[in-house]
Amino acid sequence: MADFDVDLFVIGGGSGGVRAARVAAQGGATVALAEESRMGGTCVIRGCVPKKLMVFASAAPAALQEARAYGWEVSEGSFDWPAFRTRLDTELDRLEGIYRSGLQNAGVTIHDQRAVLIDPHTIELADGTRVTARHILVATGGRPFRPEMAGAEHAMVSDDLFHMEALPKSMLIIGGGFIACEFAGILAGLGVEVTQYYRGEQILRGFDGEARGLVADGMRHRGVNLHCGTTLLEAEEREGGIWVKGTNGDEAVYERVLFATGRVPNTAGIGLEEAGVRLGRHGEILVNEYSQTDVPSIYAIGDVTGRINLTPVAIREGMAFVETVFNANPTPVDHELVPSAVYTQPELGTVGLTEEEATTRGPVEVYATSFRPMRSAFAGSPERVMMKLIVDAETRIVLGCHIVAPEAGEMIQLAAIAVKMGATKEQFDQTCAVHPTMAEELVTMRVPARRVG
Structure with missing residues (x-):
């Protein structure tokens, strides 16, 4: 049998990739992991965790209003975005440190740089180093989709929200999925004048119809100016912000515009097709029930596979991968009856x-x-x-x-x-x-x- 530098090379330091790397290493495998950005991936750095903390912050005004109804004398006060962001960044640094130390304590070799596939067993790092691996696990996640239209370059995507120096006075959100709706509620709660356009007849397509309607009613009650059956026709940068025209005929200038129109798998430019890995029509890596690609030595888990884009699912896929490949216990991933929550208000x-x-x-x-x-x-x-x-x-x-x-x-x-x-x-x-x-x-x-x- 051929000799390899490591038993497992993981590309991607999100929740799924980190869990698989750590558990495989704890079981005795030699493991390396490459991450070109921050350890923790979408969930810890650009998604679930910071977003949920923002939900907590945005709920405070409604809690104060309710407190008055229960007999408390309270004043509104004001929200300090820079102070909140500083604390948020500190918390994300702490969590990233936990992910990193967990890998190091398990004996995983960490490469803080981009990695691309050269062939079914070889990875090349950004510094030119090549590493051979018996097995390769791709866990590169996804990224926000930015539509190709005039003016789109002036708009934000969800990743940008966590880096704003100041809260805008007004924002237009394009989209009706859970990310669009969650941030609409968050920003409205923080005092931003929020307008939301969604081209469909009702937000949260794919969820229960009655539930969707009740969430929409609640969002409007909390100040979101929600327009269904509406999308963007034109957008251009003007003094004071971005001028937009909607299919409903409305024209307005918003300080910021956010595209929350979906996410796409992070598969471009990492050598997948060159290594023989087959991709789906949306760029997702096609895998079988054991997360294995058409190339026997290459596996993929998490959002990059386009199955169920949830952090706990990616973690379970990573655990099933380790059971299958390193514990001689073929374990198909169970995607049935997966619970989920949408942190709308x-x-x-x-x-x-x-x-x-x-x-x-x-x-x-x-x-x-x-x-x-x-x-x-x-x-x-x-x-x-x-x-x-x-x-x-x-x-x-x-x-x-x-x-x-x-x-x-x-x-x-x-x-x-x-x-x-x-x-x-x-x-x-x-x-x-x-x-x-x-x-x-x-x-x-x-x-x-x-x-x-």
Whole structure:
């Protein structure tokens, strides 16, 4: 058998790549990892973590308003973006350090530079060094998509938001996916005048229809000027910002424009096709159920594969890769019933099939309720929450659960355990309610709102 410099070379220092490298090294493999940017990838540096901290910051004004309704004498104050950003940067530095030290403690050799594939077993680093590896794992993630249109070069993408020197007074956000909607809520909460254009009929395409509508209502209530069925026609830089014209006929100047129109896999210019790796039509790396490409020695995990673009999924794919390749335990990746949360305001948590998806597979019963929870009602807020279960009419198995509510992500994590185990509606019913809570509705809905199919 040929000799190699390392057993495993990982390209990409995001959550999936770091986990795979560390666990493989802890198991006795010789491992090297290359990352041209910061360790931690999209989640830690440009996504989940800083975004969630921004959500917390942006929720403060609503919390102050609610506090007054509960008898507290509080003043609005003002938001200090530079102070917040300084603390945010400090926290990201801390987390990056944890990722780096975890690799070093496991014995992983770190190359802080770009790496490209030369052939199925060879990587070339930016300094010209070549390293041979028995196995190569590509975990290069994705990047924000910037559309090709006149004026697009003057706009921001999501990565840029974390580096703003100051908050703009106004911003136009183009897009209706979770990134666009999350940042619309964040920026509105921080005092920015936010307008959002989305070309589709309703935001959050692919999520449950009722949930999408309730989130949209909540966003508008919190100050987002949301226009569905609208997209950008023209944009050009002018004094005071960027002038835009929408398909709805509106013309305005915004201090900033943000394109949040999707993400694309980071596969360009790293030698994949030259090494024989096949790509899909969106540039994603095509892999089998074991994350293996058409080239037996090359594997890929995470967003670069275009499967499910979630950090916990990438981590699980990395763990399955190590089991398959280094522990002689072929482990296919389980992408079924993956829960997720959208950190809009209000928050959305979901697992399993939407009502729209389920009804194409057979008859279902839909159990749903929408109401003003105790906390909001007492404070005089019109905001509503929603709890929804999709049930197979024949097997009685709960096919999907959808929650729109404060801390919906926390709730869906626990509900997902039951859904993943194949719990029936009757087993939900047999579970005693915790009162008074919003989530008790998940186990107290007895009469279906409708039966479809």
